Amino acid sequence: MSDSNTKAEKEPMFSAKVLKLLKNPLNLENPITVQVLGICSALAVTVQMKPAIVMALSVTIVTAFSNLIISSLRNTIPSRIRIIVQLVVVAALVIIVDQLLKAYVYDVSKKLSVFVGLIITNCILMGRLEAYAMGNKPWPSFVDGIGNGLGYGLILVLVAFFRELLGSGKIYGMKVIPQALYDSGYMDNGLMILPPMALITIGIIIWVQRSKTTELQED
Amino acid sequence: MEHSNKYIFIYSVIMVVVVAVSLTIVAVQLKPAQEDNIRIEKMQNILASVNISTAEVQKKQVIDVYNKYIVSAEAVNIKGDVVESDQAKVFAIDMGSEIKKPIEDQRLPLFKATLDNGDIALIIPLRGKGLWGPVWGYISLKTDYNTVVGTIFDHKAETPGLGAEINQDWFTAPFKGKTLFSENGTFTSIQIVKGGAADDDPHGVDAISGGTITSKGVEKMIYDNLLSYQEYFKKMNNQ
Numbered sequence: 001m002s003d004s005n006t007k008a009e010k011e012p013m014f015s016a017k018v019l020k021l022l023k024n025p026l027n028l029e030n031p032i033t034v035q036v037l038g039i040c041s042a043l044a045v046t047v048q049m050k051p052a053i054v055m056a057l058s059v060t061i062v063t064a065f066s067n068l069i070i071s072s073l074r075n076t077i078p079s080r081i082r083i084i085v086q087l088v089v090v091a092a093l094v095i096i097v098d099q100l101l102k103a104y105v106y107d108v109s110k111k112l113s114v115f116v117g118l119i120i121t122n123c124i125l126m127g128r129l130e131a132y133a134m135g136n137k138p139w140p141s142f143v144d145g146i147g148n149g150l151g152y153g154l155i156l157v158l159v160a161f162f163r164e165l166l167g168s169g170k171i172y173g174m175k176v177i178p179q180a181l182y183d184s185g186y187m188d189n190g191l192m193i194l195p196p197m198a199l200i201t202i203g204i205i206i207w208v209q210r211s212k213t214t215e216l217q218e219d
Numbered sequence: 220m221e222h223s224n225k226y227i228f229i230y231s232v233i234m235v236v237v238v239a240v241s242l243t244i245v246a247v248q249l250k251p252a253q254e255d256n257i258r259i260e261k262m263q264n265i266l267a268s269v270n271i272s273t274a275e276v277q278k279k280q281v282i283d284v285y286n287k288y289i290v291s292a293e294a295v296n297i298k299g300d301v302v303e304s305d306q307a308k309v310f311a312i313d314m315g316s317e318i319k320k321p322i323e324d325q326r327l328p329l330f331k332a333t334l335d336n337g338d339i340a341l342i343i344p345l346r347g348k349g350l351w352g353p354v355w356g357y358i359s360l361k362t363d364y365n366t367v368v369g370t371i372f373d374h375k376a377e378t379p380g381l382g383a384e385i386n387q388d389w390f391t392a393p394f395k396g397k398t399l400f401s402e403n404g405t406f407t408s409i410q411i412v413k414g415g416a417a418d419d420d421p422h423g424v425d426a427i428s429g430g431t432i433t434s435k436g437v438e439k440m441i442y443d444n445l446l447s448y449q450e451y452f453k454k455m456n457n458q
Binding site: 047076077078079080081084085088089092095096099100102103104106190193194 | 231246249253260
């Protein structure tokens with residue numbers, strides 16, 4: 001996205017502030033590694049890269065559009081039922097995504113099974129709606145949703161990469177570890193396929209991230 | 220901002236109606252595509268049970284491959300009489316609801332495939348219980364109604380890495396060439412042996428370590444389902 005000057009507005013579409021909304025969740029405010037949200041699905045759908053990528057895209061679409069819708073409605077939503085309104089919007093979007101997956105990528109949808117439905121309870125969504133969309137304009141909210149979805153997806157794909165490579169010797173379903181290595185005694189690590197190793201992989205990612213990023217280090 | 224109760228009430232009603240209408244539209248629009256997926260998956264499973272892989276085939280062409288190999292289908296009852304011979308109707312039989320009926324009312328589907336080498340194989344759908352939910356599959360037999368050509372299994376919710384392995388090749392491959400009847404003609408089905416079957420066992424295959432209940436479930440599924448076809452097998456053998 002580099003068409004920053006295509007629309008004439010008071011504030012440019014991709015001002016520094018808006019770009020920050022896109023970049024921050026990738027590192028400094030990452031939903032998984034820094035805010036520790038959405039861990040459940042990160043453990044469950046990261047055995048292979050393909051479902052992880054589909055899950056990442058689904059969450060990105062749902063966060064972006066629920067942020068957009070809630071932000072557009074934010075001045076009309078009665079504050080006493082705002083959580084219900086947010087849930088209804090998120091649930092409707094998740095059902096639509098689930099139906100689309102069932103219609104167009106059936107095999108992936110079978111692998112993701114209940115986890116698409118569980119996007120509804122993903123804390124990232126409600127967190128962004130409450131913390132951002134309820135108090136900001138639609139466009140920055142939309143970007144914020146994309147940013148957080150991508151931040152979530154980045155970790156998901158990273159974890160899935162290591163789990164698929166070490167657990168089944170494949171990347172995106174293609175064999176990458178040569179047969180010669182297996183013949184000389186190498187074995188896939190079966191433990192990588194099980195959820196505990198996903199948690200440990202995320203732990204290692206958090207460790208690497210904190211040691212590289214001074215802003216995240218606590219005294 | 221504080222809103223009146225009336226406002227909140229109207230707001231909720233409008234919201235619910237808008238969401239309901241849009242979800243209905245989406246569901247109706249996507250239904251044909253979703254049903255196609257389920258049908259195509261069933262075709263792929265039936266083909267896989269006679270060792271024809273459709274993994275590399277485009278989705279739309281699966282139907283052509285299916286029509287090429289699967290020549291006929293019929294449903295019999297427990298007495299071995301044919302009760303349904305329309306291929307489309309047999310294909311539509313849902314095993315999940317069929318096994319809930321009393322045994323004498325059940326329609327027992329079977330599909331006939333002509334393989335590349337000219338052999339005829341008989342494909343029988345299976346349905347049973349695993350550890351956490353239903354397991355199902357297909358088993359194909361030679362026309363001696365005894366030798367297994369191939370199998371395929373799948374499951375709803377078996378434990379990943381353990382019971383879930385029933386849909387893997389290493390589990391299904393050893394079924395090939397096993398026989399259902401002992402030498403004196405008694406129905407022994409196929410045993411899934413904990414600790415591993417002997418290499419020369421004509422009726423046994425290896426179970427899954429850590430997946431005992433799923434293995435037992437698959438064994439019982441094969442036994443129960445094939446038992447219903449005994450009268451049909453006898454009739455066919457006498458012809």
